[in-house]
Amino acid sequence: MATTPIIATARTEVAPLLHLALPIVAGLAASTLIGVVDTIMIAPLGTLPLAAASLTTAAMIIFYSAIYGFVSAVGIEAAHRHGGAQADAVAAALRAGLGLAPLAGLVASLLMVLILLILPLIGQPPEVLAIITPYWLAMAAVLVPVALLMVIAQVLNAMDRPWTAAGFAFLAVILNIPLNYGLIWGIGNWPGLGLVGAGLASLIAETLALLIAITWLARHRLLRAQPDAALRKRLAWGGLPLAIGYTGEGAAFAVVGLMLGIFGATALAANQIVQAVGGVLYMLPLGMAAAVAIRIGQASGSGDPARLRPIAVAAIGVVTVWMVAVTIMLILLGGRIAAALSDDSGVVALATAMFVIVALIQVADGVQSTALGALRGIMDFVWPTRLTLLSYWLFALPLAAALGFWAGFGPLGVWAGYGVGIALVAIILPARFWWLTAAANR
Template sequence: MPTQPSAAIAQTEVAPLLRLALPIVAGLAASTLIGVVDTLMIAPLGTLPLAAASLTTAAMIIFYSAIYGFVSAVGIEAAHRHGGAQADAVAAALRAGLVLAPLMGLVAAVFMGLILVSLPFIGQPPDVLAIITPYWLAMAALLVPVALLMVIAQVLNAMDRPWTAAGFAFLAVVLNIPLNYLLIWGVGDWPGLGLIGAGLASLIAETLALLVAISWLARHGLLRARPDPALRRRLARDGLPLAIGYTGEGAAFAVIGLMLGIFGATALAANQIVQAVGGVLYMLPLGMAAAVAIRIGQASGSGDPTRLRPIAIAAIGVVTTWMIAVTITLILSGSRIAAALSTDSAVVALATAMFVIVALIQVADGVQSTALGALRGIMDFVWPTRLTLASYWFFALPLAALLGFWAELGPLGIWAGYGIGITLVAIILPLRFWRLTAAANR
């Protein structure tokens, strides 16, 4: 039984969480920066290529989410074993993850390729679809190295080596910039490849970063664990509900992008700007969600359950403060940001309005993400999956469609409806965590 209230103990957890979360944020931001770099370097090609990138990004969110959810089970397993000082078990989890990840990435790439066939039947702009195929397929192939790098990052984070994981992610960004410049715009008499060049540059950069990461793991003896089929099966079983939950959330987000596509290329281009910027600012909640899952997993593995609530309180407090700052920034600076990323006045006007709506969603989105990470840390996988799927698909998306189309509020109504659904999840998930950790605080 704790001798101090959870809120008081939480103050001592803020610094350890930030020490872990900030390099995770850096690594996640580096991954997102590839999309920002693509947006910046594709934007001069015009509104249609930018819209094609937006539509591709909307679909990729589904599969990024599925892969991230699936491999999170590897990170939680490694955190529990690291908390119990079981180095061999951590290495075994890494090996199992490196076997499962490329399979997951390949399945995701195939399904993303199949989705391409359906785009003409769901109201997407024909002029955008006319140029999208090569870029779409290149980004689908990117999912395989992404899955492997996600596993490596999860285990390194669990081992308290988050800056190493961030370094591999930043390497991909550094490589992506010159590759983008070369493959999009060409050199000398070669005119470059335009939009497809951006996709190939991302694929090459991510693959090269993966090769460096594997070489580092081999040099540090982390690839010598013996195969453990039983562990692999258990991680696959644990990862499945996480993959389903994250896929459901990512797919709901992608459906928002598809809904916006019905309003035309201008809406897609505006959404790409908002999501490219918002995605970077959202990295702290994502990083904190990963950090709180690891810290809670380590506390559980070390046999100290009284720390669970203080860790969660500290994480939610930090995230809420950050997201309030993000909200204010987006509301005050959205128009300037949009104007810096597009010369199309219609795109700038719509993106500016979108920034205000998205800004108002930020606090709830940060809280639900952090609470979900806390529940992952205590290995509560199935119930949160059911909640998020029900909230997004049976409440948020219908409400988004109602406000966007029936109420004729357009793209802003779609985002408003989705935000109300996120708020519902942000209320319920922390209550779930509090109930499940009651026994340790009596």
């Protein structure tokens, strides 16, 4: 297939991708909005609680990433079966995923608790560590209902019911707001729980949303499949390299947060503001990565390989345009956003500068995320995992440390070095996809 027909076909794929991606984006944004709500409602407590939330978020990213990667195999399986019009097989994938998710969530929770024990050994501010434990433990417990909700969302997205999945995610946000207000600040004469109240609010909100989602699935007979140990085992093995890859990326991102912690509470607080805002704006690339994996999986399952490249080209094009717009916005408005979220002049000044650096990374990050989704759609799991682990851990993080500490550029140097590593992955992953799909375009 020549380049021009691919581009022409890609234009026809933009609308279906957006139709699927936008509700996925809404669901992902809803999940991220819980963190934004926490940031907004914790910020008036002061710089130290905000820094504690930032440090906890850095660790949560590792385990969110691991769980998301692990359960992605369930979504890809469901997409292939849905593309082949195999409704019973889709229900079986859901049942198998719900069997795997609690174990994944529990393991992640326990590992997060263990990380808490080593924080004093890696140079984190003692004044932050003095208040962090109750909030940290509450957020660790959140990982169990989150894992189950992720499986449900993956399968509903694969079934072309993304708005239903988004609805459950928004339900958690809606529940979280009044719970946050009451548990952080109190009601009547009760003074509230402060920082730990935010963690408990998130745990209660996610659990209630999960119970409602399970009830909905049961009423729609989507839980009708019998347990299938062989399928569960296959999905576990398929999800393992994805979990390793996403964990490697998420852990690298978390190490950036830990590096910033060495610069003190101000750097952590500034990073929390930047990541809370940037995380919401990054939802389109994440949603598009999920959408392109599903669309490519459905095309493969229906026996239409000629659509693979046009789908990927359309997805990367949409994400590039969006991330360029985000970059411009963050550069122009970062200072005002920081000032609106903190009254600490040091935090505002550093967050304003961070917004510029992080904005410049956005385009490459969006491309690599989308290309990774395209590779997941054709079930290429292991090679991208190796690439991301090598690029982030042997290149990006050493460069971040070199620029931040040895070259003396501080927190901004840490982010700049990490961004160069992301750019490298953004070049290699699309090339990998193009090479693997060559046979279908001859």
